[in-house]
Amino acid sequence: xxxxxxxxxxxxxxxxxxxxxxxxxxxxxxxxxxxxxxxxxxxxxxxxxxxxxxxxxxxxxxxxxxxxxxxxxxxxxxxxxxxxxxxxxxxxxxxxxxxxxxxxxxxxxxxxxxxxxxxxxxxxxxxxxxxxxxxxxxxxxxxxxxxxxxxxxxxxxxxxxxxxxxxxxxxxxxxxxxxxxxxxxxxxxxxxxxxxxxxxxxxxxxxxxxxxxxxxxxxxxxxxxxxxxxxxxxxxxxxxxxxxxxxxxxxxxxxxxxxxxxxxxxxxxxxxxxxxxxxxxxxxxxxxxxxxxxxxxxxxxxxxxxxxxxxxxxxxxxx
Amino acid sequence: xxxxxxxxxxxxxxxxxxxxxxxxxxxxxxxxxxxxxxxxxxxxxxxxxxxxxxxxxxxxxxxxxxxxxxxxxxxxxxxxxxxxxxxxxxxxxxxxxxxxxxxxxxxxxxxxxxxxxxxxxxxxxxxxxxxxxxxxxxxxxxxxxxxxxxxxxxxxxxxxxxxxxxxxxxxxxxxxxxxxxxxxxxxxxxxxxxxxxxxxxxxxxxxxxxxxxxxxxxxxxxxxxxxxxxxxxxxxxxxxxxxxxxxxxxxxxxxxxxxxxxxxxxxxxxxxxxxxxxxxxxxxxxxxxxxxxxxxxxxxxxxxxx
Amino acid sequence: xxxxxxxxxxxxxxxxxxxxxxxxxxxxxxxxxxxxxxxxxxxxxxxxxxxxxxxxxxxxxxxxxxxxxxxxxxxxxxxxxxxxxxxxxxxxxxxxxxxxxxxxxxxxxxxxxxxxxxxxxxxxxxxxxxxxxxxxxxxxxxxxxxxxxxxxxxxxxxxxxxxxxxxxxxxxxxxxxxxxxxxxxxxxxxxxxxxxxxxxxxxxxxxxxxxxxxxxxxxxxxxxxxxxxxxxxxxxxxxxxxxxxxxxxxxxxxxxxxxxxxxxxxxxxxxxxxxxxxxxxxxxxxxxxxxxxxxxxxxxxxxxxxxxxxxxxxxxxxxxxxxxxxxxxxxxx
Numbered sequence: 001x002x003x004x005x006x007x008x009x010x011x012x013x014x015x016x017x018x019x020x021x022x023x024x025x026x027x028x029x030x031x032x033x034x035x036x037x038x039x040x041x042x043x044x045x046x047x048x049x050x051x052x053x054x055x056x057x058x059x060x061x062x063x064x065x066x067x068x069x070x071x072x073x074x075x076x077x078x079x080x081x082x083x084x085x086x087x088x089x090x091x092x093x094x095x096x097x098x099x100x101x102x103x104x105x106x107x108x109x110x111x112x113x114x115x116x117x118x119x120x121x122x123x124x125x126x127x128x129x130x131x132x133x134x135x136x137x138x139x140x141x142x143x144x145x146x147x148x149x150x151x152x153x154x155x156x157x158x159x160x161x162x163x164x165x166x167x168x169x170x171x172x173x174x175x176x177x178x179x180x181x182x183x184x185x186x187x188x189x190x191x192x193x194x195x196x197x198x199x200x201x202x203x204x205x206x207x208x209x210x211x212x213x214x215x216x217x218x219x220x221x222x223x224x225x226x227x228x229x230x231x232x233x234x235x236x237x238x239x240x241x242x243x244x245x246x247x248x249x250x251x252x253x254x255x256x257x258x259x260x261x262x263x264x265x266x267x268x269x270x271x272x273x274x275x276x277x278x279x280x281x282x283x284x285x286x287x288x289x290x291x292x293x294x295x296x297x298x299x300x301x302x303x304x305x306x307x308x309x310x311x312x313x314x315x316x317x318x319x
Numbered sequence: 320x321x322x323x324x325x326x327x328x329x330x331x332x333x334x335x336x337x338x339x340x341x342x343x344x345x346x347x348x349x350x351x352x353x354x355x356x357x358x359x360x361x362x363x364x365x366x367x368x369x370x371x372x373x374x375x376x377x378x379x380x381x382x383x384x385x386x387x388x389x390x391x392x393x394x395x396x397x398x399x400x401x402x403x404x405x406x407x408x409x410x411x412x413x414x415x416x417x418x419x420x421x422x423x424x425x426x427x428x429x430x431x432x433x434x435x436x437x438x439x440x441x442x443x444x445x446x447x448x449x450x451x452x453x454x455x456x457x458x459x460x461x462x463x464x465x466x467x468x469x470x471x472x473x474x475x476x477x478x479x480x481x482x483x484x485x486x487x488x489x490x491x492x493x494x495x496x497x498x499x500x501x502x503x504x505x506x507x508x509x510x511x512x513x514x515x516x517x518x519x520x521x522x523x524x525x526x527x528x529x530x531x532x533x534x535x536x537x538x539x540x541x542x543x544x545x546x547x548x549x550x551x552x553x554x555x556x557x558x559x560x561x562x563x564x565x566x567x568x569x570x571x572x573x574x575x576x577x578x579x580x581x582x583x584x585x586x587x588x589x590x591x592x593x594x595x596x597x598x599x600x601x602x603x604x605x606x607x608x609x610x611x612x613x614x615x616x617x618x619x620x621x622x623x624x625x
Numbered sequence: 626x627x628x629x630x631x632x633x634x635x636x637x638x639x640x641x642x643x644x645x646x647x648x649x650x651x652x653x654x655x656x657x658x659x660x661x662x663x664x665x666x667x668x669x670x671x672x673x674x675x676x677x678x679x680x681x682x683x684x685x686x687x688x689x690x691x692x693x694x695x696x697x698x699x700x701x702x703x704x705x706x707x708x709x710x711x712x713x714x715x716x717x718x719x720x721x722x723x724x725x726x727x728x729x730x731x732x733x734x735x736x737x738x739x740x741x742x743x744x745x746x747x748x749x750x751x752x753x754x755x756x757x758x759x760x761x762x763x764x765x766x767x768x769x770x771x772x773x774x775x776x777x778x779x780x781x782x783x784x785x786x787x788x789x790x791x792x793x794x795x796x797x798x799x800x801x802x803x804x805x806x807x808x809x810x811x812x813x814x815x816x817x818x819x820x821x822x823x824x825x826x827x828x829x830x831x832x833x834x835x836x837x838x839x840x841x842x843x844x845x846x847x848x849x850x851x852x853x854x855x856x857x858x859x860x861x862x863x864x865x866x867x868x869x870x871x872x873x874x875x876x877x878x879x880x881x882x883x884x885x886x887x888x889x890x891x892x893x894x895x896x897x898x899x900x901x902x903x904x905x906x907x908x909x910x911x912x913x914x915x916x917x918x919x920x921x922x923x924x925x926x927x928x929x930x931x932x933x934x935x936x937x938x939x940x941x942x943x944x945x946x947x948x949x950x951x952x953x954x955x956x957x958x
Contacts, residue, residue, distance in 0.1 A: 041823040183682040183850060188894040210824060213896040254825045256857035257897055258880055265857070267828030271793040509737040513748065513804070516695050518725040518755050531742040 005072060007032050007172050007204045008053065008091075013066035015045070015052045020276045022048040024228040025066065030204045032171065035195075037215035037236065038208045039251070040225035043272045046208045049225070050176050053206070054093050055083055071171065088119045091172040092165035097181050098157035102149040108135075108160050109145030115164050130167060137200075138163045139193060155186035159193065166197065172204045179214065191218055213255050216240050224248045227273050227283040234308030244310045246288045282313065290314060346535075349613045356613075359605030366599055370415040377409035381566055389585050398587050402578040410571055411591050417567035418599065421479065421552045425486040426545030432491040433540060437498030441506060442525060452499075458492035467555055478562045485560070486551045493547075494540035501536050505529055539610040546603035553596045568592035638709035639672040640812045640844060641694060641728070645703035647868075648689050652917065662916040663689040665868045667703070668943070671812060676838055676845040678859035678876065680852050680891075684914070686868040687848045691816045694846070695730045696721070726756040726808035733817040735797035739789040745800045746785040749773075752807035772803045775841070776833060795826035802833065812844040813837075819854065831858050852891055856880055864888050867916050867924035870943060874950030884952035886929045923955070931956045 006029040015023035023045045030036050040046045051057050053068055055075055068075040070091060078086070095101040103111055112131045116122055122130070132142040138159040149157055158178055165173050175194075179187040195218050198205055209215060215222065216236065223233040224247065232245040243249040250268040270287040273279055279286055285295040295313055303315040350356040369376060378397075379386075383405065390400040398407035440451035467485055474481045505511065506529075514524050530537075555561060556569025563570055571592040580588040646667040652659040664686040671677050681687040692698045694705060696712065705712045707724060715724055729752075732738040739745060746769060753765045760768060773781035776799040789797055798818055805813050815834065819827040835858050837843050849855050855862055856876050863873040864885065872885040883889045916924060923929070926936040935955050943951040946958065 041825060184852075185682070185890060185894045188896070211896070212824070216896060251825055254828050255897075256828075256831075256853045258853045258856055258892060258895055259897060262856065262877070264832075265828045267832070268825035269829065271795060271826065272823070509732045509734050510740045510748075512697070513730070513732060513738055513801075514740075514751075516697065516725060516730045517748070517752055517804070517808075518722045519751070528740055532740065534742075 004032060006030055007034075007071060008206070009069040010049075010053065011067050011069075013049070013052060013068060014064040015048050015057065015061060016064050017048075017061050021064075021278075022061070022228055022275060023052060026225075026228075026230050027066075028223055028230065028233060030172065030206060033198070033202050033204055034221065035198060035205045035207065035219045036221045036223065037219035038206065038223045038225060039210070039212045039215065041210055041251075041272060043227070043275065044225040045228040045275075046225050047176055050093075050174055050206070050208050054091070054174055055087075056093070084119065088115065088165075088170065089168045090170050091174065092168070092170045094158075094161050094165045094173065094175040094178045096177040098154070098161045099149065099181070101161060102157060104149055107146055107148055108152075111160075112145070112164055112167060116167055119168065134163045134167050135160075137166065137197065153186075154182050155190060158182060158186075158190055162194065162197070166201065166203075169201055170203055172206070175205060175207045177209050178207075180209070180211070187214065194218070212251055224251065227278055228275060229283060229311060230309075231284065231311050232308065234306075238306065238308050244305060244308060244315060245284075245312050246290050246314070247284050250287075250289070282311075346613065350609060353609045353612060355605045356609030359602045359609060362598060362602035363606070366415055366419055366595075366602070369412060370419050373413050373416060377406075377412040379406045379409045381405060381409040381413045389583060392587060398591050399585055401574065401585070401588055402580070402583060403574075407571075407588055407591060410566065411568070411595065414567045414571060414592065415595070417479070417565060418549065418552065418569070418596070421482065421486075421567070422545045422548045422599065422603070425483045425490070425548035425552065426541055428483065429487045429490040429544040429548070430494060430537065430541040432487065433494030433498055433544075434537060436491070437495040438502045438525060438529070440495075440499045441502035442521070442529075455492045455495045455499075458488070459496070461489065463489045463551070467558070467560060470560070474560075479565070482552055482555055482561050485555060486548050490544055490547050490551065494544060497536060497540060498533065501533055502529060505532055535610060535613070539607055542603050542607040542610065546600050546607065549596060549600045549603065553592075568596050638706070639670045640708065641669070641671045641846075642706040642709075643667055643669040643690075643694070643703065644706065646690070646693060646700050646705065647702050648686075648693055648698055649701045659917055662868050662919055664693065665916075665919075666942075667870060669863065671844055671846060673811070673844060674838060674842050675861065676834065676847055676859045677861045677863060678847045678849060678855035679863050679865060680849060680855045681865035682850055684867070685865040687865050688816055689868075690865075691730065691814045691846065691848050694728065695814055696724065722755060726752075727811045728814060729805040729808055729810050730814040730816060731798070731801045731805050731818050733820055735794040735801070735821060736789075738801050739797055741789055744786055744788055745792065745797075748800070748804040749785070749807045752804050756808040768807070769803075772806045775806065775837070776800075776803045777829070778803070793826075794822050795829060798822060798830055799833065802830075802837070806837070806841075806843075810843055812846065814846045814848070816848045817850070818847075820849065820851070827854065834858055852880075853895055853897070864891070867914055869924060869940075870953060871925070872950075872952040872954075873943065874947065878947060878950050882947060882950070884946050884950070884957040885925075885954050886931055886956070887925050888952075890928070923953075 008030040010026060010028050012025045012027055013023055014021065014025055026049055028036070038046045038049065048057075048061065051061070052063055053075070055078070057063065063076055070086065073086070106114075109131055112134070113127055116127050116130065131145055135142045135145060140156055140159055140163065144152060144156070152160065158181075161178065179190050182190065191214065194205070207215060207219060219236045221234065222236045222239045224231045224239070224245065226247050232239060232243070232248045239248060240252065243252050247268070253265055254267045256265060268287055273283060273286070281297045282288070282295045282300050285291045288295065292313060298313070300311050300313045302309040302311050303317060305315055350360070384403050386396065386400045386404040386406060388400055388402050388404045390396050392399045396406050396408065398411065400406055401410070436451055436455060440448045440455075466489060470481065470485050511524060511528055514528050519528075552567070553569040553572065556565075556567060557572045557576065559573055561567070561570060563573060569592075572589065575588040575592075580586065646664060647662070648664045650661040650663060652661050667690060669677070669690075679687045679690060689698065693700055707715070707728070712724070715721065739748065749769050749772065750765065753760060753768060757768075769785060770781035773779070773784055778784045778796060778799055784792075784796070792800070801818070802813070819830050822830065831854060834845055834847065838845060845858075847855065847859055859876045861874065862876045862879045864871045864879070864887065866887045871887045872879060872883065879888065880892065883892055914924065921940050922938055923932070923936040923941050926932040929936065933956060939955070941953040941955050943953045945951045
């Protein structure tokens with residue numbers, strides 16, 4: 001098997017807000033063209049992780065230790081000039097709410113132009129051509145380049161954001177809950193579109209969401225985060241068909257199904273911990289149905305089962 | 320559709336309020352931790368103390384004309400004497416009372432009027448809202464100086480009442496707009512809807528549900544109005560609108576100017592009350608900023624990380 | 626439970642019966658005739674001890690229905706019968722308070738539904754004071770404790786003394802339910818009570834609703850955009866689209882045999898991790914419309930794969946297609 005260099009490699013990343021550790025020693029890697037989903041509830045650090053990777057953190061948040069290598073380059077030490085060179089051309093970001101990210105007083109075309117000009121000196125005719133091309137790519141009639149954001153539907157706004165992110169055909173697209181402001185039908189439609197674009201252009205994608213079921217059919221690999229740490233990471237189908245970490249299985253069991261027999265679900269009792277004072281040992285132990293005595297004192301390392309890494313003592317090698 | 324999932328954990332960046340304390344106690348704690356607030360509070364406390372203890376602190380009767388005029392500062396007369404032979408230091412100390420009282424009373428009255436008009440406009444809506452807004456705008460736009468001159472021409476006996484009236488009339492409209500805006504934005508908050516659905520009466524809702532959520536803004540407006548009052552009172556007294564026989568920093572300035580203090584060689588007569596006015600104003604301004612910062616975390620100074 | 630005789634006109638009647646309910650909003654100034662039809666021709670019956678789910682996307686009118694039933698809005702036409710008695714006739718303060726006690730509402734936003742300046746006991750105590758004035762101070766305290774226990778917040782005294790910012794979202798929603806329970810309700814209008822909560826917390830609150838129905842006999846109108854959670858708790862399902870009812874029937878039957886094309890579209894779009902993608906993904910890009918100055922005809926016709934000419938001309942009315950199961954569609958069989 002030819003070992004391809006991962007597009008993105010995160011090693012032991014630690015991000016803090018003052019004294020609160022929002023991301024605690026997270027490591028992951030994304031291969032070229034791979035779709036990695038990061039799933040977790042609010043407060044788990046997934047958005048902070050994303051911002052850290054994209055170098056979009058603002059004070060008081062800061063990267064304390066660890067590194068982020070994008071295409072072999074160390075991202076954490078790059079200065080603003082070098083960053084600008086890499087940003088948008090090689091990786092881009094799609095934010096959660098288009099209404100917040102799009103400028104309400106500029107047309108879509110003007111914003112695309114701004115994005116292009118900020119990163120490359122292009123002739124106006126080329127900019128126009130590229131803008132039309134990228135709008136068609138996401139399924140929007142180029143006539144909407146003249147539209148203002150409020151004139152488009154929610155789904156179309158999100159697609160415009162994606163068009164902007166793809167304008168330089170980057171190798172990596174980072175997406176922070178791009179579908180959560182849409183209704184179910186538009187969500188489905190957008191996910192299919194993203195998958196299609198990925199096949200066409202070949203970018204790798206990191207997709208952050210709180211909705212596990214949304215990514216079940218679209219991602220290659222899945223990472224489950226809780227309280228700033230990765231709890232389980234592996235191929236999507238394996239994590240879904242057989243979630244090993246008690247949190248992953250609890251989370252999966254929190255989605256009522258519309259098919260199959262109606263059954264009572266338990267969810268997960270309690271609530272996520274205060275990151276200023278995380279529980280000792282395994283962070284999930286206060287809520288874990290399978291807690292063991294040493295879970296309360298010893299923080300579990302990652303154990304491997306087939307291709308899946310699980311941060312849980314239940315899978316210690318001598319069991 | 321906004322399926323905005325809220326944090327199921329207390330927010331990381333919430334200010335350090337002790338968990339058992341009420342919101343007011345929390346506010347007090349936040350104030351004490353804010354440098355601007357502390358500075359403002361210290362200055363205000365200082366002036367309040369001076370006002371209270373005036374009889375004790377002032378060495379002489381401020382009105383007494385027994386001393387030699389225009390004396391230089393000396394141990395006997397810390398700030399020298401006026402053209403009439405009065406001790407400037409004693410005058411300054413006693414004047415603190417009226418200046419402070421004017422600021423607080425005029426500030427309070429202006430705030431109350433802003434509150435009544437602003438919140439009514441927000442809640443009555445419709446035609447009443449339009450009328451009240453028009454009313455507010457008219458007062459916002461009235462030029463204060465010509466108004467003061469006109470009033471001065473008509474008010475035969477001046478005095479504190481006229482001063483307060485002029486300050487309040489010119490000062491209430493600014494706050495009314497802000498209070499109306501906040502009341503409007505609160506109107507659609509779900510806990511108010513919950514109160515309505517529960518069956519509460521409108522008056523109850525306004526007094527017990529809306530106003531408590533506006534305390535931060537109300538205090539900030541009061542502080543702004545107090546600041547305005549300090550400066551407006553001084554200005555009005557300086558041009559002779561108040562009773563010249565009153566003891567306040569503004570009237571000191573009036574007499575100093577009338578007697579050409581700067582030319583006559585006693586600049587202290589002008590500087591001393593001027594500095595006090597500035598300091599009292601600064602105290603209110605600092606507290607005002609501090610309140611803004613506390614209620615809007617986005618305004619807080621960002622600590623520089625290395 | 627003290628229900629005055631004049632209020633309970635007919636106990637054999639269902640708790641709520643909405644007949645031909647509609648609510649329109651005038652947009653723009655007096656010169657422009659633009660009417661937003663938020664709800665049109667809405668019929669609903671809710672009886673004792675049942676959970677009815679009202680499912681729809683944003684703009685479908687479901688929240689407006691809740692507010693009509695909570696008497697926040699007055700209907701533009703149609704009527705709401707409470708135990709057979711028209712709400713429009715219940716105008717005195719006493720009658721309004723009684724209705725507010727029997728049919729309270731729980732809101733969507735756990736952050737916004739509690740006043741930040743008071744402890745969480747405030748809303749519960751106010752509700753008790755307003756609706757159960759016969760209780761003494763000590764009895765009120767006892768009742769508040771009992772209610773908190775029944776919504777799963779124990780120890781009650783510790784929770785009652787907290788401020789909203791000290792509680793998690795799930796706990797705040799439980800306080801919202803506690804406020805509704807303080808009035809001894811018959812029917813709770815729950816407007817998207819779990820949409821803003823974390824996924825793992827939602828089930829707990831949904832289970833709470835089911836428990837309250839089972840243990841205290843309270844009915845629920847559960848309003849949501851998530852059809853899967855609707856199926857989880859509801860006996861009956863009502864699907865709304867663009868202000869009108871598209872389909873209504875027993876939850877299991879509507880899911881197993883969806884008759885209206887919109888229901889079918891909705892079901893095909895819902896992600897279900899446990900099932901592979903079996904239904905073909907539609908390339909539907911459109912979204913539910915805002916219904917302003919509507920014409921006759923089905924409001925779904927522009928997105929409907931089965932639309933015929935009749936759909937553009939005649940507004941379909943609800944008609945029975947299976948036992949207790951109706952759909953408003955000319956084409957459905």
